Amino acid sequence: MVKLAEWRGKEIFRKYGVPLPPGRVARSPAEAEQWVRDGRVPLPCVIKAQVLAGGRGKGGAVRFANTPEEVRAAAQAILALEFKGERVREVLLEGKLAIGKELYVAITLDRSARVPLLLTSSQGGVEIETVEDSAIVRQPIHPFPGLAAYEKRRASQSLGLTGAAGKALSPLLDALWTAFNAEDAELIEINPLAVVGEGLVALDAKVIIEDDAGFRHPGYSEIRDDRTPLEEIAREKEIAFVQLDGDIGVIANGAGLTMATLDVLTEFGGHPGVFLDLGGTDDPAKVSEAFLLMAQARPRAVFLNIFGGVTRCDTVATGLVQAMGQIPPAERFPLVARIRGNNEVEGIEILRRAGITALSSLKESAQSVVAAAQGPAAAGGHA
Structure with missing residues (x-):
């Protein structure tokens, strides 16, 4: 897949x-300031790091500015960041809007039903x-007739839109459906x-393109936004490594155990982030x-969940302890x-000697x- x-x-x-709001991309503080001074981006404005990881607002990668000088300073600060392992190389400047309400709309693939899905x-x-599951409305879309009028009306009702805003949703959904296809x-x-x-x-905007359709879209061939820098390094080292938006790192062995571990952490209120499959x-x-490599993503905590069949638990523990000694305090x-x-x-025994909490119960x-x-x-050993 190609993540944009x-x-x-x-x-x-x-x-x-x-x-869309009026906006421009800048790759230097001077360029960011110039967009504002030229009037291409109105003030006040928002400056956002262009990275794939989520949580930019909480991580200091989104700032607001009221003057050209503030824009330059904000862009300089954001462009100096390394956000969740990804170096910030671009910022998006957009005019700040008076927002009445924030909603969610998406079109994706329902792989079980094998049809597009409107969320x-x-x-x-x-x-x-x-978001609670009950607060999300899902509507399968028949791929041949496409979005029907009644489906758009139901979407409008689920969003609580009336009047002019409700009428504006229909052409917006049509545009998304056209783009999706x-x-x-x-x-x-x-x-x-x-x-x-x-x-x-x-x-x-979050857009993911099916890379098997690349022959129809040669313009995407040079885009490397589908992997974070750490994922690129892992790929070169042949390590199964994926970065998500959470703050808990997961190390497991086997795809099934890895996915089950992510589900269990979510069940108990955790937010899985980087995970790697040994x-x-x-x-x-x-x-x-x-x-x-996982440590470079700076998780708040790491969960090692290993079931030793072919894999030997003692050698995994030995490698873990060796790595711990290389991480600065x-x-x-x-x-x-x-x-x-x-x-x-x-x-x-190897882990406990190193001061790591080792429990047998998954819960x-x-x-x-x-x-x-x-x-x-909270209790727990430290790397």
Whole structure:
């Protein structure tokens, strides 16, 4: 898949007529200031880091400015950031709008039903994963007739839109549907979709393109936005490594156990972030290399969940302890381990000697790492 940065997603939105705030991309503080002084971006404005990871607002990667001097200073600060392992190289400047309400709209693929799916929620502006399932309306879209009028009316009702704003939703959904098909997208998401006056404006854009359709879209061939810099490094080292938006790192072996671990952490209120799948690897050097790569993403806590079949628990533990010694004290984080199976007694002993919390219960270990990620008072060994 090809994940597009926000500004690239908005270029697609603009192409198909989705309403957007006035904005420009800048790659230096001087360029950012010049866009404002030229009147291309009105003041006050917002300056946003162009990275793939979420949580930019909380992480200091989104700032507001009222003067050209403030714009330059904000751009300089953001361009100096390394956000969740990704160096910020571009910022998007957009005029600040008077927002009446924030909504959520997306079109994606329902792989089980094998049809596109329209998602709407009146609770926009937050991570959709945190929204109660009952607050999200899902409507399958028949791929041949496309979006029907009654489906758009239902979407409008689910968003609580009336009057001019309600009427504005229909052409916006038509534009998203056209873009979704024409660009061979896996996901087109607006979060938030803002009610501004009597109209609607897309304040953010998340677009993922199906890379198997690349032959129809040669313009995407040079875009490398689909992987973060850390994911690129992991790919070169042949490490199964994925960056999500959460703050808990996960190390497991096997795709099934890895996905189950993410589900368990979410069940107990955690937010899984970087995860890596060791597969059948138990080479201490490879484990150490993978762990140090994860450390660069700066998780708040890490959960090691290993079931030793082919994989030996003691050699995984040895690699982990070796990696811990290479992490500077100021950059260390809580680490909780659950290892079962081949040589688990030896592995647990290695970890405990290194001061790492090792528990046999999945429930207890998951709860422990979630607590560790939520505050410094939580129990748990530290890397």
